[in-house]
Amino acid sequence: MRPYIPLGTYLLLMALAFVFPQYSKLIASIAFFMALGQAVNIFVGLTGYVDFGYVAFLAMGAYGLGVTVYYMTWLGILALPLGLLLGVSLAASLASLVGAIALRLRGAYFAIATIGVNEGVKHLIVGANIWGGGAGLILSSSMFQAFGRDTALFLANVGSTVLILATGLIAVVAMYLIQASKAGFALAAIRQDEDAAKVMGINPTKYKLMAFMTSASLSGLLGAAYFSLGNMQVFPENVFFVEYILDGLAVMFLGGAGTVTGPIIGGLIYFGVRYLVGIYLPGLQALVTALIVFLVVVFMPKGVVGTLRELIPSLRSWLP
């Protein structure tokens, strides 16, 4: 396997964000889709399970960093690493809670059981009026206080973009490590026939939970980088926006589920299509997402990367 394309893409975009800070937000929008697809892929692509409450993990990450900066401004710059850590921990904890209960269920039942998770957590925050409740958290003044004005603006612009790209990069490495390990074989077996995997001595719940928590942690990091750091605000309506899981699935299927490069290429294409639709058919993005997922799943179930690999076998090692 040659990791140059996935690693190179992320490193190149990082360099671009530094050199051309005026394009940082554009790069962040593209990278958000790539990293989201990558994170979703680690769970959905590797296990074959779908989680419709998935967006709650983005939200947990956003709130983790958000509440740290907002309520513990005195931490200064330390609020950033500690906030990210809290965000990732919240996402991982929610995943372990949901997973421990629901991952015993089979595919479709799991998907149904998780539908309410996103709305449930959202209503908990809004209804109990914690963490800013329905009004959300506006972080700009806290960030200016904690980090200093210039640093805060740099972090919100270039910093957030680099962190989104770093999330994608970590996801690439995580995917490699999982696929090269015993867990990768176990997950392949579970995906192809879970009952047969059980009688091979594999504990499916353990590996599904592992993939689920890894995926959720990465989404937590992504949510923190994109919403709290990048937008300097956390609004429940934004961070629990359920369509993000559809975006993640669209990117993953478009590029190729279960592959490392797929979500990167998928993210690029997906962003391009959404951008063009935004210009020529404004307001129809959601419809186009649905259409893309439908057409890809029906006509190109292995995605761009999977299909390319089949057509040109020598590309296989270049497109891991």
Next chain:
Amino acid sequence: MALRVSNLASGYGRLQVLFGVSFEAPSGSVVSILGPNGAGKTTTLLTVMGVVKPWDGVVELEGVDVTWLPPHRKVELGISLVPEGRRLFPEMTVEENLLMGAYTKRARDKIHDSLELVYTLFPRLKERRKQKAGTMSGGEQQMLAVARALMARPKVLLIDEPSAGLAPKVVADLFQTISQLKKEMSVLLVEQNVAAALEISDYSYVLENGRIILKGPASELVENEHVKKAYLGV
């Protein structure tokens, strides 16, 4: 006793399928459970394995109570299942399927040895080792399913209807190989092909409606009137 099952009860949801099934499978022998469609044969094996949760009863492996262990722990301890319908990993090659069979720690330590063993037993699989499992013939797939289970180095091998869908000649070859396996382990065979199963069994049980209604040495059951009438068509 390699495997002793006492008063096993289980089912699906509220539907009880097994009503106190008891049998034993000593090492060095082939024991078969015979019976018609829907009798509960597959359910028996799945409950022994822990894929279906037991409701009541005891499963002992070499004298140790393993009733409540999950399947992956039972594989580690030495029970292996060749599932009904083979259940190979279709996207994996023959060799990858075999390697999956050696997933547990205990099996991985002997993986090279085990590969050699199963390739000697089924030379056909060695020729085909790079082929996708899903593209093989029914007979080859069944060989692979048995070989994959052997990779786990079982003390007790459970085999569910290996003859299903295979030509008589292929069944004869496969059963010949299965009967050799008992030298190393205890084999528990579930079959509807009663004649073929009785031929290689040392001891047999007849399961009907979730209950053992007959048992005895295979040589005696062949002569039994009920077995003759209901299963051998004579």
